Amino acid sequence: MSPKFNELLALLNTVHDLEAAAELLQWDQEVNMPDAATESRARQVATLSRAAHEQFTSEQVGDLLHCVEVPPNSWQADLIRVAREDHERARRIPAALVSRLAIASGRAKAAWRQARQDDDYARFAPHLETIIALCIEKAHAIGFKEHPYDALLDEYEPGMTTAQVRDLFGSLRNDLVPIVKAIAARPAVTDSFLRTTTDTTAQWDFGMGLLRRIGYDLSRGRQDTSAHPFSTSFSVHDVRITTRLHANNLCSGLFSTLHEAGHGMYEQGVDPKLEGTLLARGTSLGMHESQSRLWENQIGRSLPFWRGFYPDLQRAFPQALDQVPLNAFYQAINKVTASPIRVEADEVTYNLHIMLRFEIEQLLVEQKVGAAELPDLWRTKMREYLGININSDTDGVLQDIHWSLGAIGYYPTYALGNLMSAQIFACAKEAIPDFDDNIARGIFGPLGAWLTSNIHQWGRTRTASQIVQTVTGGAVSTRPWLAYIRQKYGGIYGGLP
């Protein structure tokens, strides 16, 4: 490579390292840090984010990006292309705004944690007001064609627009609402045994065992606990996940582990030659979520998976499961029920939680509602979509960390991920021989290799829509997901509309 390319690469490595350090500061805040350090940690994260932003948006980087020459169809060419796009976008956001967002987010996170603990939304509301105002400022700085929300969404799902999401969600709603109604009319599934009190250490151990079996590489990662499970990556060689265990919920921690492991394996599967560059990341949050949901739901809530692991689970939790046959367990972990908590929601109703948030975020960004109105709005929409009453804000508007992180425009990627996961899973199942048998025998190597080869290895060298196009031969669609839901839940609840 030319000296100019190497000069640029060194600068981009520096940006990457500053960002990785900022992410470690944040991982540490969730996992290890004493609360007393919240203010100084917020300042430290802000300092590093600002330094990364300043370095990346410098004229030196801009000049190099426009004069450097690289071989066509190489990863170096991909790097220049993606770096130019990121640079364009980042140049539009003033350094001072980046820093204010980081400081506001550090404080909002601490307030959110406290508010959640005390069920005291009023404590969080002013922080959310600040975050929203800063996000609107950011959207206008970036610029957009139709809707300020487009500018925010584009950060998480490059290329996707608010209008496209509205269309996909609209079409999904038309098919989904009758399905949810039909299921609600069928006899309820029993799942009380999942809420037997169980030892969280045994839950942890079982989760660690699953991680080892499905192919999450613990020599290049680790699992810890935190208030809200997440995954993060400091390099291809250090990808960490967290989980949350409940003594009165046997499976919530296990599925959270499988979910975050799906994210983690995506990052671990990126081609190591991209390490230290902005290409060494999942290509979009929707694609990321497709991987986590694939492992959590399509695999982790499937009959073949538990045909293999259920005897082990019974041995680990005999008091809870000894009298429960496999099929009853399978039905229980797939019980469809209107729950107030997004991360505990079943596959069928999950997307309704996302639609609610997507609608509220649009109203916030359009300044049609303020933070103070959210608890009521949340209650109203939860009654409307899921028919349930929210009794505490901790189980309502305060349940998720995202807004405190300044992540407005993030939620739609969860539902997009669900759609993509079904599309991708259908293709994997067709491509890999003896698919269900392998899963039942605890053999995950072929699936892991297929995902790495078709999706993970590319990092950001290919966009989500390019990957979906190559793998499935079409665009993001609601059909495979609806087909999967009808088949699986038809099997549990009887034929569905």
Next chain:
Amino acid sequence: MSPKFNELLALLNTVHDLEAAAELLQWDQEVNMPDAATESRARQVATLSRAAHEQFTSEQVGDLLHCVEVPPNSWQADLIRVAREDHERARRIPAALVSRLAIASGRAKAAWRQARQDDDYARFAPHLETIIALCIEKAHAIGFKEHPYDALLDEYEPGMTTAQVRDLFGSLRNDLVPIVKAIAARPAVTDSFLRTTTDTTAQWDFGMGLLRRIGYDLSRGRQDTSAHPFSTSFSVHDVRITTRLHANNLCSGLFSTLHEAGHGMYEQGVDPKLEGTLLARGTSLGMHESQSRLWENQIGRSLPFWRGFYPDLQRAFPQALDQVPLNAFYQAINKVTASPIRVEADEVTYNLHIMLRFEIEQLLVEQKVGAAELPDLWRTKMREYLGININSDTDGVLQDIHWSLGAIGYYPTYALGNLMSAQIFACAKEAIPDFDDNIARGIFGPLGAWLTSNIHQWGRTRTASQIVQTVTGGAVSTRPWLAYIRQKYGGIYGGLP
């Protein structure tokens, strides 16, 4: 304050935050990080160190340091004075050298860990050669009057020279060797019960209990385990320590905990108004070590301390201690014996371990010996000073992490710390009423407050020698330490020369 001062302060905050992030990257490497990430972590630490160095040595900072006006006798005036000194020194070290040292150190640390595990010094030797060559380069870049070692020592013990250390160590040796010989001729103390196999979880719990009692603030810190215990600070509000537990050594982990807590309480005691600046640190490593040794030895190995805690310790480890009276325990934890391991050495012989390392470091810096010769040299000197044979390099030249960190010139501060700890302790004991009674009753508040008021709060606003002068009315001296040793060990072994 003037706008120029605020501008300077913001720049110095940024330097501090970049350094704090680099320290978190390193803490994480020792405590949490998977080994596979060693290379990328080394690059990340190097990137942050370089960014901090570049920012601090920038012309912008230099110009502001020379034109900014602050009120005399204020902490702001202290900040400018100390920042100017640091700036002068840092300007002399090229950024590329800082970065090469950080990269070399990241690799050397990993090689050291592996070499130590496999007792394979040859694996570490080439890394040590690199570190020494870079340190010599650094010494010449910084400049020195008499000896290149002066330039390295000054980083850890500002103002102290190689010649001064040689004088203090020489005078100490004259008194110490006859004492060690006299003790060797007395009947040996029994301490086999300390090596009964005990539960490391119970050791951990007891150590956490001690931390709470002596005043280490767990709401502004935490303890973890690592291969080599250390303390680190990311802000006044987040000061962490680590320990190392051995199932076959009941007390090693406890004294390591008390030692690191001494360091930690120093950092926690710095005036919070200095937070985020280069003043919010212990003033020298010698002064730091005086605090750790005070808690580990003068308090933690004293009869009053165990008069209070020994019944609890017996209850926690009944199998090991039920039949052991307090006085036998006190003698055992103060047993004088030639040990190969510095961190396990008793108070009397400890300084001999330091003298050995100080002499070897001088030879390395003078290029009179190479890394390959160290195992033999180490064995020869250990026989000469302590009369013992070293059987494995893991218990010899590979035992300490310091050289892999590039910390040449660091060791003498341990012995200086021992001397200062005895000087300071004698003054504290005189100043605080009912001293021994309070310790025996588990009341550490008055001592903690005295140390904070006389030493901790000042951070780097006062030098070590200023503090020693103010507290003791004199310079660093060997006399109080020798008096302490003669009195305490005379009591255990009978009258000493």
